[in-house]
Amino acid sequence: MIRVLLADDQALVRSGFRMLIDSADDMTCVGEVENGRDAVALVKTRPVDVVLMDIRMPIMDGTEATRQIAALGLDTKVLVLTTFDLDEYVFAAIRNGASGFLLKDALPDELLGAIRAVAEGDAVVAPSTTRRLLDHFADLLPQAGAKQDDRLAVLTEREREVLVEVARGSNNQEISQHLYMAEGTVKTHIGRLLSKLGARDRVGLVLIAHEAGIQ
Known part of the structure; x- marks a missing residue:
């Protein structure tokens, strides 16, 4: 309940x-x-x-x-x-x-x-x-800087692709279809993104992506 x-x-x-x-x-x-x-x-x-x-x-x-x-x-x-x-x-x-x-x-x-x-x-x-x-309210978002770029530098190319999809508002099923991967794999990538970027949840990933200029 x-x-x-x-x-x-x-x-x-x-x-x-x-x-x-x-x-x-x-x-x-x-x-x-x-x-x-x-x-x-x-x-x-x-x-x-x-x-x-x-x-x-x-x-x-x-x-x-x-x-x-x-x-x-x-x-x-x-x-x-x-x-x-x-x-x-x-x-x-x-x-x-x-x-x-x-x-x-x-x-x-x-x-x-x-x-x-x-x-x-x-x-x-x-x-x-x-x-x-x-x-x-995009104007309120901080400008991407060197620190933010350094944080994204730890991501693999596939993780970056998943982050782009998350920033666009795609759910796991849509990411699976767009990137041709199993939903279980999508969940694994999102878990790694949360860990590597220090995000609390999916909303945190969206904000990080927008701060970094990822659209």
């Missing part, structure tokens, strides 16, 4: 998400909070698999709450909920350890699928949202 915490300062929004989550057979809502401080406190006191994190909240925003939750070293994942006008905050949240982001107007099945993906250790890097959002 996937244990989900809702962090949003709007009670009506939390209520809607709770109804959706509790309607799924494989997940349950273990709590609701209206600010980031309470989200961090709750994660410290009870098991939480996924936090649905709003960005703008009183007392402590979702960006700082995400940083503190990631710093705890627990298995708790953070899935950021956003709208297009808050892209810069989403970027900061991802840099602080969020495992992905989703638009608040996502369809119910998309939200549930995103929660499941994040809970399983994957990240929400959908081409239709991730690439649009990254392009929208």
Whole structure:
């Protein structure tokens, strides 16, 4: 059972998400909070698999709450909920350890699928949202430098090809088809990329690729 915490300062929004989550057979809502401080406190006191994190909240925003939750070293994942006008905050949240982001107007099945993906250790890097959002605030990405190039220098040619596909938002099945390799091999390459580049998850790989100028 996937244990989900809702962090949003709007009670009506939390209520809607709770109804959706509790309607799924494989997940349950273990709590609701209206600010980031309470989200961090709750994660410290009870098991939480996924936090649905709003960005703008009183007392402590979702960006700082995400940083503190990631710093705890627990298995708790953070899935950021956003709208297009808050892209810069989403970027900061991802840099602080969020495992992905989703638009608040996502369809119910998309939200549930995103929660499941994040809970399983994957990240929400959908081409239709991730690439649009990254392009929208591309100016906020650091310029690629010598240090970043050195980090990529440890990759094999095949690993670079896989990284390019990840940066484009391709899932494992699509990478398998594009690069003519088994899905198991794709998973192996992604595991090596995470290790070599020091990325926390797939979102981290996307950010590293964009920072390095890989499109």
